[in-house]
Amino acid sequence: xxxxxxxxxxxxxxxxxxxxxxxxxxxxxxxxxxxxxxxxxxxxxxxxxxxxxxxxxxxxxxxxxxxxxxxxxxxxxxxxxxxxxxxxxxxxxxxxxxxxxxxxxxxxxxxxxxxxxxxxxxxxxxxxxxxxxxxxxxxxxxxxxxxxxxxxxxxxxxxxxxxxxxxxxxxxxxxxxxxxxxxxxxxxxxxxxxxxxxxxxxxxxxxxxxxxxxxxxxxxxxxxxxxxxxxxxxxxxxxxxxxxxxxxxxxxxxxxxx
Amino acid sequence: xxxxxxxxxxxxxxxxxxxxxxxxxxxxxxxxxxxxxxxxxxxxxxxxxxxxxxxxxxxxxxxxxxxxxxxxxxxxxxxxxxxxxxxxxxxxxxxxxxxxxxxxxxxxxxxxxxxxxxxxxxxxxxxxxxxxxxxxxxxxxxxxxxxxxxxxxxxxxxxxxxxxxxxxxxxxx
Numbered sequence: 474x475x476x477x478x479x480x481x482x483x484x485x486x487x488x489x490x491x492x493x494x495x496x497x498x499x500x501x502x503x504x505x506x507x508x509x510x511x512x513x514x515x516x517x518x519x520x521x522x523x524x525x526x527x528x529x530x531x532x533x534x535x536x537x538x539x540x541x542x543x544x545x546x547x548x549x550x551x552x553x554x555x556x557x558x559x560x561x562x563x564x565x566x567x568x569x570x571x572x573x574x575x576x577x578x579x580x581x582x583x584x585x586x587x588x589x590x591x592x593x594x595x596x597x598x599x600x601x602x603x604x605x606x607x608x609x610x611x612x613x614x615x616x617x618x619x620x621x622x623x624x625x626x627x628x629x630x631x632x633x634x635x636x637x638x639x640x641x642x643x644x645x646x647x648x649x650x651x652x653x654x655x656x657x658x659x660x661x662x663x664x665x666x667x668x669x670x671x672x673x674x675x676x677x678x679x680x681x682x683x684x685x686x687x688x689x690x691x692x693x694x695x696x697x698x699x700x701x702x703x704x705x706x707x708x709x710x711x712x713x714x715x716x717x718x719x720x721x722x723x724x725x726x727x728x729x730x731x
Numbered sequence: 732x733x734x735x736x737x738x739x740x741x742x743x744x745x746x747x748x749x750x751x752x753x754x755x756x757x758x759x760x761x762x763x764x765x766x767x768x769x770x771x772x773x774x775x776x777x778x779x780x781x782x783x784x785x786x787x788x789x790x791x792x793x794x795x796x797x798x799x800x801x802x803x804x805x806x807x808x809x810x811x812x813x814x815x816x817x818x819x820x821x822x823x824x825x826x827x828x829x830x831x832x833x834x835x836x837x838x839x840x841x842x843x844x845x846x847x848x849x850x851x852x853x854x855x856x857x858x859x860x861x862x863x864x865x866x867x868x869x870x871x872x873x874x875x876x877x878x879x880x881x882x883x884x885x886x887x888x889x890x891x892x893x894x895x896x897x898x899x900x901x902x903x904x
Contacts, residue, residue, distance in 0.1 A: 482893045609880045613882065614880050629882070630881070630883055631881055651883030677883070
């Protein structure tokens, strides 16, 4: 019997982020307290990322950067890190992920949510007595470790044609991000046209780092099945696309559950 | 078309996201015993049940009713009295939602919507009408969880899960 995780739901970054920390054995007393403190730290990381990178908060450093009020060197140090990472993913994705092509100027949102969740989960595990931890940022999931006894986390992928149903189940090692236009409306922008566009109903990317997976999934949704090649070219990453007709295509290494 | 219920949740205490699974038969490894117990529990268990009416508005005619017959074998789960709590009203992407849950011991026997205000926006209503009956239905089976999360999951289910979790917490589950 799997001991229950210590869990929290945190409203941040315009969504609800769920945090689950799985103890090796039934957690009690001091260990629960320690885990709660680590979750506090993880939540603080998420809120900090929101304050720095939000394009909705008019006074966030990134909003001021977008308006040209400050230079990159005036912004908190992590902004330069994210800008460099975004440039790297733009390269890796052959330009299909391009925060500089967004309406309104540089918008790193497609990378930042995953990047922040990845930093948050690192505050939770590995740690003594902890088998594994997960941070689920509205469907983009960063993890460390596994369930007790080493069983892998199993994660469902929502069916884009019916978002309360699953199209697939995977065994998660690291992270998974899914992009699509279902439910949240058309939020994907084609960097080549500057217009909303997605060539598939849903695109998922698995790999070690959720920031990169998140950005690659965004790129893959816009690029369509042909984009699987740039995902697979990044060591450790694999993709799955689900077409508007329900047809799926996936990388050879995509970790479907048996 | 038949849809097999699936259960997507951390634990009772964790995030109870709830979905149905219809495409990939390979993964339909529902522990059938535990899956059916919760559904039947709400009817069979008499003692001390409080507000156990009104859940049937949408869930009753679906797969749940088909399963409840077989659930009699699970009567051992129903010894404890039933307790009900209503979760806080949670702001989600389309409006406000509050979830009511009934437990027997540590087992969820009933989940329903205590309140919902999605602003009468047609799109929100469409999404909620599609999702909430299934969320209710599937949350009953959350304890037999076979997955720990959902990628690409939705705002509605996040709000639902948040209110449900708080309700469960107030019951000490």
